Amino acid sequence: MKPRDPHSHKGDYGRLLIVGGSDVYSGAPALAGMASLRTGVGLVFIAAPRRISSVIRSYSPDLIVHELCDDVVTSKDLSAIGKLLTQSDALVLGPGIGRSSGTNAVIPQIIQKAHAMKKSILVDADAIRAVAGMRYDGINMILTPHAGEFKALSGVEVPLEWRKRVPICVDFAKRKRCVLLLKGHETVVTDGFRVKVNRTGNPGMAKGGMGDVLSGIIGAFLAQHVEPFHAAVAGAFLHGRAGDLLLKEKGFHMISSDLVEILPAVLKQYDRLGSS
Numbered sequence: 001m002k003p004r005d006p007h008s009h010k011g012d013y014g015r016l017l018i019v020g021g022s023d024v025y026s027g028a029p030a031l032a033g034m035a036s037l038r039t040g041v042g043l044v045f046i047a048a049p050r051r052i053s054s055v056i057r058s059y060s061p062d063l064i065v066h067e068l069c070d071d072v073v074t075s076k077d078l079s080a081i082g083k084l085l086t087q088s089d090a091l092v093l094g095p096g097i098g099r100s101s102g103t104n105a106v107i108p109q110i111i112q113k114a115h116a117m118k119k120s121i122l123v124d125a126d127a128i129r130a131v132a133g134m135r136y137d138g139i140n141m142i143l144t145p146h147a148g149e150f151k152a153l154s155g156v157e158v159p160l161e162w163r164k165r166v167p168i169c170v171d172f173a174k175r176k177r178c179v180l181l182l183k184g185h186e187t188v189v190t191d192g193f194r195v196k197v198n199r200t201g202n203p204g205m206a207k208g209g210m211g212d213v214l215s216g217i218i219g220a221f222l223a224q225h226v227e228p229f230h231a232a233v234a235g236a237f238l239h240g241r242a243g244d245l246l247l248k249e250k251g252f253h254m255i256s257s258d259l260v261e262i263l264p265a266v267l268k269q270y271d272r273l274g275s276s
Helices: 027-039 050-059 075-086 101-116 126-130 147-154 162-176 210-223 228-250 256-270
Strands: 015-019 043-048 064-067 090-093 120-123 141-143 179-182 187-190 195-198
Touching: 015 027, 015 075, 015 210, 027 043, 027 050, 027 210, 027 256, 043 050, 043 075, 050 064, 075 101, 090 101, 090 210, 101 120, 101 126, 120 210, 126 147, 141 228, 162 179, 162 187, 162 195, 179 228, 187 228, 195 228, 210 228, 210 256, 228 256
Parallel strands: 015 043, 015 090, 043 064, 090 120, 120 141, 141 179
Antiparallel strands: 179 187, 187 195
16 A cells, blocks of 8 residues: 655556446446445546446546447547557456457457556456457456456456465466466466465455456555556455455445445545655
8 A cells, every 4th residue: 555645646656548338338437446445546547438428527527538439349440549658657448348349359459558548457357358469468457356257357267265276366366477366265366476365355245346346456556656576465454344244244245335435435545655
């Protein structure tokens, strides 16, 4: 967590661009955006399809929403996304983005554009499936699949037991030169050399939108130029810790927006003043 200089301004805490949403999913990019703000990022831009942009704005006045051309993300949006990338420190790509053919085609192009600008990138949800055949060696990127998405990405069906998952994850991350966060009861995070296994979290978090919150938390760290492996490790821990705090309050009946709202209770113990 970055200390807060009394003379600081919002630009000191990063600008995050979230590209996602589709004609079906409007909540995912909003959850990611709100989670990143609660984690401490200075500004959040959301680039979302035309049909749902106003819906996302209605979730919170804190979100800066840019309307794209169509009802899903397509190549027609590449120029607008590129302009937003120039104003941003990091990219979260994928929350609610869907699987249309046009979207699948443009996702690798968005990643290459962000990479050319030396932005850190988190790829989540359906965007993960779209990079299965892509070469992304050397791109400063975090992939955050669950087991099904990892199978689509790698062709490998991972076992449930985390000790058996670790060598599979390490091999994949080393070959692809990326950071892999494989979600599960114990989440495995590796860059192919370092490995962390996160054990915070509980079955009450098996709800739609929880992964979007995780992406927003990690994205906030990336926007503040935290090294991707550390950003993923910290995000996994804090995400699960927030879920464990909710478990005491709501049992297994929590929802993803609850997690966003309880993040400050988890994070404030790390708050400190400092100088730049």
